[in-house]
Amino acid sequence: MESVFKKLSLTSATLILLLLTSIFVVLFIYAKPAIDEFGLKFLTDPRWGVTVQVDTPKVDKQVATTEQVTDEMAQNDNLQTEDLLLDDSSDNSDSLLTDDEDGSTANTKEVYGGFVPIVGTVLSTILAMLFAVPIAMGIAVFLSEIAHPLLAKPVGVAIELLAAIPSIIYGMWGLFYFGPLVSKYVGGQSVSLLVAGLVLGVMIIPFMASLTRDSMNTTPAVLKESAYAMGATKFEVIKDVIFPYAKQGIIGSIILALGRALGETMAVAFVIGGVFTFPKVVTDPTVSIPVVLANSFAESSGMSMSALFYLAVVLFVLSFAVISFAKFYFLRNKNEIFNK
Amino acid sequence: MKNVMEIKDFYFTYPKAPKPTLKNINLNIEENKITALIGPSGCGKSTLLRSLNRIQDLYPGNKYDGEILLKINDKMENILEYKKENKLIELRQRVGMIFQKPTPFPMSIFDNVAYGLKFAGIKSKSEIEGRVEKALQGAALWSEVKDRLKESALGMSGGQQQRLCIARAIAVEPEVLLFDEPTSALDPISTAAIEELVVELKERVSIAIVTHNMQQASRISDYTAFMYLGDLVEFGETEQIFLNPKEKQTEDYITGRFG
Ligand SMILES: Nc1ncnc2c1ncn2[C@@H]1O[C@H](COP(=O)(O)OP(=O)(O)OP(=O)(O)O)[C@@H](O)[C@H]1O
Numbered sequence A: 001m002e003s004v005f006k007k008l009s010l011t012s013a014t015l016i017l018l019l020l021t022s023i024f025v026v027l028f029i030y031a032k033p034a035i036d037e038f039g040l041k042f043l044t045d046p047r048w049g050v051t052v053q054v055d056t057p058k059v060d061k062q063v064a065t066t067e068q069v070t071d072e073m074a075q076n077d078n079l080q081t082e083d084l085l086l087d088d089s090s091d092n093s094d095s096l097l098t099d100d101e102d103g104s105t106a107n108t109k110e111v112y113g114g115f116v117p118i119v120g121t122v123l124s125t126i127l128a129m130l131f132a133v134p135i136a137m138g139i140a141v142f143l144s145e146i147a148h149p150l151l152a153k154p155v156g157v158a159i160e161l162l163a164a165i166p167s168i169i170y171g172m173w174g175l176f177y178f179g180p181l182v183s184k185y186v187g188g189q190s191v192s193l194l195v196a197g198l199v200l201g202v203m204i205i206p207f208m209a210s211l212t213r214d215s216m217n218t219t220p221a222v223l224k225e226s227a228y229a230m231g232a233t234k235f236e237v238i239k240d241v242i243f244p245y246a247k248q249g250i251i252g253s254i255i256l257a258l259g260r261a262l263g264e265t266m267a268v269a270f271v272i273g274g275v276f277t278f279p280k281v282v283t284d285p286t287v288s289i290p291v292v293l294a295n296s297f298a299e300s301s302g303m304s305m306s307a308l309f310y311l312a313v314v315l316f317v318l319s320f321a322v323i324s325f326a327k328f329y330f331l332r333n334k335n336e337i338f339n340k
Numbered sequence B: 001m002k003n004v005m006e007i008k009d010f011y012f013t014y015p016k017a018p019k020p021t022l023k024n025i026n027l028n029i030e031e032n033k034i035t036a037l038i039g040p041s042g043c044g045k046s047t048l049l050r051s052l053n054r055i056q057d058l059y060p061g062n063k064y065d066g067e068i069l070l071k072i073n074d075k076m077e078n079i080l081e082y083k084k085e086n087k088l089i090e091l092r093q094r095v096g097m098i099f100q101k102p103t104p105f106p107m108s109i110f111d112n113v114a115y116g117l118k119f120a121g122i123k124s125k126s127e128i129e130g131r132v133e134k135a136l137q138g139a140a141l142w143s144e145v146k147d148r149l150k151e152s153a154l155g156m157s158g159g160q161q162q163r164l165c166i167a168r169a170i171a172v173e174p175e176v177l178l179f180d181e182p183t184s185a186l187d188p189i190s191t192a193a194i195e196e197l198v199v200e201l202k203e204r205v206s207i208a209i210v211t212h213n214m215q216q217a218s219r220i221s222d223y224t225a226f227m228y229l230g231d232l233v234e235f236g237e238t239e240q241i242f243l244n245p246k247e248k249q250t251e252d253y254i255t256g257r258f259g
């Protein structure tokens, strides 16, 4: 019996690892052409789907590459300049030129760079966290320590329900109500990096607040009582006893929320604007990695497809790095407390 | 003989409870003496102890009746009349409490002991250091921890943690210390150390201690109160209670015939 159980749990544990690696490997294989073509410059290149003239002698290779992506190149033939013009790959239908696939494309190539969506992802996540963490902590403290139990119960349930709302609904709310509101009071457009960050923040607040409240509630009553018995005020008990005690759970909830914000697609797709421009101010529209992926796969093939996979690899690595960093950071703290 | 606390016609009712949990309690806590509260489980010992520093007020809806007087500057004040938070904080600095399980805060050993001092308005670093050392010595812990004051208190043994909690409580120099079964989670050696400590402490503070251990009550206390189902059945000098109790219930309990 025990050996069966052991084997079963071992299998499931290995399965998860296998799944993780195989997802990564598949992403990597599909992204390979783009990785070979653009290398690490992809990360800092703000051009997406821009046609540039090729002035190097490596014509053979360029032709081979460009032939794979003639579909995308076709509509960009009219942009045969060196101007690093930014273009939105998703508005293919706007293009008037679609038919001259021969000859003239031989000395041009499409350039893909992920800088804009990478920055959009990172900035919208940072904005969301800056906005959400203090509010979520406040809600959690209120629910677990300040509110009368008769009030904390229903409000807590409401927060849990909010956390269960599908993200697309937050997106719609952001597009039709919150975005215009922000643009009215803060300025800028009703779809922008700021709106995306705030909608993301609103989306993760209930999630973070209810997890944080749960871990605060695990503080033993007798520990709080002994702080009060020393003459501490409520604020001091929260600061000196509850927060340190629940620290791991709180950090855990922040990490989970961060992971959600990094990979969120639907809520952001509605409100970030979806344009490949670098945001000069926070109220400018831009784009994020998941939004690019969701919007562009349908009309992609060849190199543009591969570039999308490259973006996916970047998102994968980014989430993985952020979460493992946070995880190791908080494991170290745990050792500090319990092993000395 | 002087009383530091006097409990008069005291009734206590938990929120929504149909009947009072404590009924008509009359009891004095004498200065520099140890008063033990004994009785079967559920008779209200903890409830009575927790009324003496109003810690139960952290949970709303309790009903008090009668008086609990505390000597403050040679005048008796009724602590049940305290309403404001700062009055309650002052009360809890005068009447410290040690719980059944050790409750070190998630911070260093030094910070644990210094914790109450900042509420008492002590700011000078050298005074804090002096008081921490004195408290740790008072709790017979100084020699064991003086080289690891900066380390987390959570790494100490259970017995050390309990002595740390005592050090933390005596650092603010309270007049009364309340112990709620302070040794029931500890091994015999740590228990003996705590008992010795409690006896030493009575030179400085007045003590009320709840215990299920008859030997412990008879070893260390000067007065003993026997409670049963929310009533104070008998109260007197420990020797008298254990050697010739007046009430039959008391006799049955201390001879182990029930409870
Ligand atoms: N928070 C509460 N709300 C309602 N009733 C309570 C509460 N706490 C305790 N009681 C009840 O009050 C009575 C006295 O409890 P108390 O904890 O004071 O007993 P005790 O003598 O300390 O028992 P033990 O020896 O087991 O610690 C019990 O019947 C208990 O069920």
Ligand SMILES: [Mg+2]
Pocket (backbone or CB within 6 Å): B045, B046, B047, B180
């Ligand atoms: Mg008890």
